[in-house]
Structure formats: C-alpha cells, structure tokens
Amino acid sequence: MTTSSVTTLLKTEPTTLQVKVCGMREPENIGELVALQPDYIGFIFYRKSARYAGEKLNPEYIKHLPATVQKVGVFVDESLETILALTKKFGLQAVQLHGQETPEFCKQLKQAGFLVLKAFALDDDFDFKILEPYEGTCDYYLFDTKGQQHGGNGVTFNWNILENYHLNTPFFLSGGLDLEHATAIKTGRWPWLRGIDINSRFELEPGLKNISKVKKMLTAFRE
Numbered sequence: 001m002t003t004s005s006v007t008t009l010l011k012t013e014p015t016t017l018q019v020k021v022c023g024m025r026e027p028e029n030i031g032e033l034v035a036l037q038p039d040y041i042g043f044i045f046y047r048k049s050a051r052y053a054g055e056k057l058n059p060e061y062i063k064h065l066p067a068t069v070q071k072v073g074v075f076v077d078e079s080l081e082t083i084l085a086l087t088k089k090f091g092l093q094a095v096q097l098h099g100q101e102t103p104e105f106c107k108q109l110k111q112a113g114f115l116v117l118k119a120f121a122l123d124d125d126f127d128f129k130i131l132e133p134y135e136g137t138c139d140y141y142l143f144d145t146k147g148q149q150h151g152g153n154g155v156t157f158n159w160n161i162l163e164n165y166h167l168n169t170p171f172f173l174s175g176g177l178d179l180e181h182a183t184a185i186k187t188g189r190w191p192w193l194r195g196i197d198i199n200s201r202f203e204l205e206p207g208l209k210n211i212s213k214v215k216k217m218l219t220a221f222r223e
C-alpha cells in the first residue's frame with residue numbers, strides 16, 4: 001500500500017466517535033456517569049473554573065475508577081511539576097491543556113506517557129496555521145469556542161471554520177454541544193473528527209451532570 005493510500009484510508013475509514021464528559025466532581029454523580037461507560041471523564045484543575053474539582057475529589061476513589069474510562073485532568077497554564085503531581089495523585093491517564101501551553105510543553109507530557117489533548121479556542125478568524133508547530137506533540141486537538149472563560153462557555157462556534165482544517169492530528173469537537181447537535185455531528189463532515197466533549201449543556205449545576213441527559217447523548221453516538 002502506498003503512503004498516499006494509507007493516508008486516504010486513515011482519513012476516510014469510519015470510526016466510532018469517542019465521548020468525553022467534562023467537569024465532574026461529585027462522587028455519586030461520577031459513579032453514575034462511569035456506569036454509562038463514556039470513553040473519557042474530565043476533572044478540572046483550574047481554580048477559577050466553576051467546576052474546579054481539586055480538593056473535592058477523593059484521590060483513592062478516582063484512582064480506582066474502572067479502567068474502561070480514561071481519566072483526564074484539565075489544566076490552564078499550569079506548571080509541569082503540578083500537572084505531574086496531580087496526575088500521579090489521581091491516577092490520570094490524559095491531560096487536556098486550555099492555556100498558552102507550547103508545543104514543547106505538550107511534547108514533554110506526551111513523552112512522559114500521557115495522552116495529550118491540546119485545546120484551542122476558535123472563532124471565525126481562527127487560523128489553523130498556528131497549530132502547525134503542535135503537529136506530533138499531542139494526540140488530539142480539542143476545538144472549543146472562544147469565549148470569556150478558558151473553557152465551559154456553553155456556546156458553539158461556527159463549525160464551517162473546520163473546513164479550513166488542513167493538518168494531520170485528529171480532533172475532538174467541543175463548545176456548547178447539546179443533544180440537538182448529535183445528528184449533525186454524526187453526519188461526519190470532518191474526516192479528522194475522533195470525538196466530542198460535552199459539559200455545561202448537560203449540567204444540573206456547575207460540576208453536577210444530568211445523567212439521564214448524558215445517557216441520551218451516549219446512546220445517540222453509539223446507535
């Protein structure tokens with residue numbers, strides 16, 4: 001098989017979209033979510049977030065969640081030292097970076113064995129060229145909506161901008177996703193889309209998810 005046919009295969013082969021549920025912190029709520037077997041569960045370690053999980057999480061409880069769900073720590077311009085300490089404390093397999101983290105920083109975490117999602121805040125003027133130095137330094141990009149907060153703004157961006165995506169790193173779609181978007185996302189207009197990230201549109205209050213609503217989204221992506 002030639003390099004170009006491998007590339008074509010990789011870009012067009014249908015894949016099941018993965019689902020990440022972000023902003024969890026209440027033990028019972030976490031237990032109910034994990035029972036639904038999402039692909040990823042996200043804990044926010046950014047103090048200014050309304051979903052900051054930090055001290056609320058019991059490290060032993062989080063460490064021993066079933067291995068079927070990958071645990072993601074969400075950080076904003078945090079030091080490498082702190083990220084490494086928190087991943088160890090809570091047994092996290094993945095890190096999601098929502099600040100101005102450099103390609104070198106992402107690479108260090110990837111080389112340390114973590115799955116790395118680098119988030120970018122998109123608006124209509126976003127230039128995907130700025131992602132070029134990040135190629136090969138992270139596992140996924142996470143395309144979120146540019147807003148007042150570093151994340152969790154609850155607003156979608158104009159997905160038409162994704163037509164300009166020209167790189168080779170698969171990405172997660174994020175930013176204000178709700179049940180009503182499931183069909184449009186699944187129609188698969190974006191060859192490099194590998195998953196979705198849901199958060200505030202599935203909350204009863206910040207940090208507490210509406211489990212039956214999350215279940216509907218998971219079902220929509222698995223049928």
Ligand SMILES: O=C(O)c1ccccc1NCC(=O)[C@H](O)[C@H](O)COP(=O)(O)O
Binds near residue numbers: 023098150
């Ligand atoms: O959710 C937050 O409060 C948050 C704060 C700072 C950095 C990241 C944050 N969330 C990260 C996520 O992965 C969210 O799911 C993503 O931003 C989308 O959130 P939403 O627009 O509420 O669906």
